[in-house]
Structures are given as structure tokens and as C-alpha cells.
Amino acid sequence: QKEVEQNSGPLSVPEGAIASLNCTYSDRGSQSFFWYRQYSGKSPELIMFIYSNGDKEDGRFTAQLNKASQYVSLLIRDSQPSDSATYLCAVIFGNEKLTFGTGTRLTIIP
Amino acid sequence: GAVVSQHPSWVICKSGTSVKIECRSLDFQATTMFWYRQFPKQSLMLMATSNEGSKATYEQGVEKDKFLINHASLTLSTLTVTSAHPEDSSFYICSAKSDRDQETQYFGPGTRLLVL
Numbered sequence: 729q730k731e732v733e734q735n736s737g738p739l740s741v742p743e744g745a746i747a748s749l750n751c752t753y754s755d756r757g758s759q760s761f762f763w764y765r766q767y768s769g770k771s772p773e774l775i776m777f778i779y780s781n782g783d784k785e786d787g788r789f790t791a792q793l794n795k796a797s798q799y800v801s802l803l804i805r806d807s808q809p810s811d812s813a814t815y816l817c818a819v820i821f822g823n824e825k826l827t828f829g830t831g832t833r834l835t836i837i838p
Numbered sequence: 839g840a841v842v843s844q845h846p847s848w849v850i851c852k853s854g855t856s857v858k859i860e861c862r863s864l865d866f867q868a869t870t871m872f873w874y875r876q877f878p879k880q881s882l883m884l885m886a887t888s889n890e891g892s893k894a895t896y897e898q899g900v901e902k903d904k905f906l907i908n909h910a911s912l913t914l915s916t917l918t919v920t921s922a923h924p925e926d927s928s929f930y931i932c933s934a935k936s937d938r939d940q941e942t943q944y945f946g947p948g949t950r951l952l953v954l
Contacts, residue, residue, distance in 0.1 A: 760941050762942070762943075764945075769950075770947065770948065771929075771931045771945045771946060771947050771948040772882070772931075772945050773945065774942060774943075774944065774945075777941065777942060779941075816881065816882070820941070825872075825884060825887065826872070826884070826933075826943055827884075828881045828882045829881060830880070830881045831881055
């Protein structure tokens with residue numbers, strides 16, 4: 729069974745600090761990895777996607793992928809209260825279907 | 839770009855009635871759309887994959903006769919919850935793959951269904 733695992737949190741980070749969110753996946757052959765942000769009562773919105781090993785930066789967000797260790801992480805620099813949300817890691821396991829982790833609830837403390 | 843809309847945003851209905859939810863890609867063509875369901879404090883669970891002009895592919899455990907999916911055009915897919923019951927109350931979210939980017943799914947705003 730293809731799985732995506734995340735620490736459910738909650739993860740509390742002081743405003744201005746770096747928030748680090750982690751995700752592991754079970755299928756070594758996975759090629760596509762996504763981070764979505766979901767505010768309470770809302771649908772997910774795409775933050776970043778990453779396909780290659782290494783880091784990918786977009787503004788305050790950096791996605792890191794390590795296929796050998798089968799993990800993908802999301803770093804949020806200069807955390808803001810508006811970053812408080814649930815962050816969903818999602819992986820495509822080669823059959824075009826997104827499999828989501830259970831999400832990590834992040835709270836930024838002013 | 840890549841905007842997906844859903845209608846209605848919320849619906850309350852009596853047990854036994856049917857409810858139709860529309861999912862539209864507004865500025866792109868979507869050959870594939872997906873329907874998810876999310877219960878409180880849980881992650882998104884894929885219900886079915888919808889391809890334009892063909893029958894939907896349902897995930898294991900999802901009743902295809904209860905959750906009717908129609909993908910009649912490249913910009914519209916509908917989900918009909920037939921004979922809804924209180925246990926069908928959930929947050930239903932569609933997503934679509936853009937014809938310009940086959941890897942990324944863009945999500946609609948979701949439809950909250952409450953069955954009394």
C-alpha cells in the first residue's frame with residue numbers, strides 16, 4: 729500500500745522563525761511531490777511542487793527532496809501568523825493519482 | 839490562471855434526496871478531474887477520477903451507483919450524491935489537471951454538504 733506520512737502536529741513556531749515540515753513516502757519510484765496549504769474550512773492550495781533531488785526555493789518557501797531517503801520537506805522562512813494552517817504533503821505514485829498525507833497543523837505564535 | 843470553481847459552496851438537504859455538485863475549470867481545459875471527500879480533521883480521500891467523455895474510475899469502497907460522476911466537457915464535471923444520508927455529510931472537493939501542466943492538480947474551493 730502506497731503511503732505518505734506526516735507528523736500531525738501541532739507544530740508551534742515563533743513568528744519570524746523557520747518552520748520545518750517533514751514528509752516520508754513509501755514508494756521509491758515516486759517522481760512528483762507537492763506541498764499544499766489548507767486553511768480551516770477551505771480547500772487545499774498549491775504551494776510548491778518538486779520533482780528533482782535537492783532544494784527548490786520560491787520566496788519564503790523551500791522544498792527539499794531526498795529520493796534515496798524517501799522524504800520531502802518544506803521550510804518556511806520568516807514565518808508569519810498567516811502561515812498558520814495545515815500543510816499537506818502529496819505524492820504521485822506513478823498512476824497519476826495524488827496520495828495525501830494526513831497533514832501537519834502549523835501554528836505561528838506572534 | 840488555473841482556476842477551478844465549484845457550485846454550490848454549501849448545501850443542506852434532507853435524507854433521501856439527491857444533490858448535484860458542479861466543478862468547472864474556468865481558464866483551462868481539464869481532461870482529467872478528481873473528486874475528493876474530506877471528513878473533519880482527516881486528510882483528503884480520493885473518491886474517483888473523471889476523464890472527459892468516458893466513465894469515471896472509482897476508488898475501492900466508493901459506491902459508483904451512489905456517487906454519480908459525469909464529465910461531459912473539458913471544463914465541467916459533476917458529482918451527484920444520490921439518496922443522501924447523514925453519513926454522506928462531508929466536504930467534497932474537486933480538482934483538475936490543466937492541459938498545460940499534466941502534473942499539477944488545482945483544487946476547487948469545495949462544497950460542504952450537510953444531510954439532515
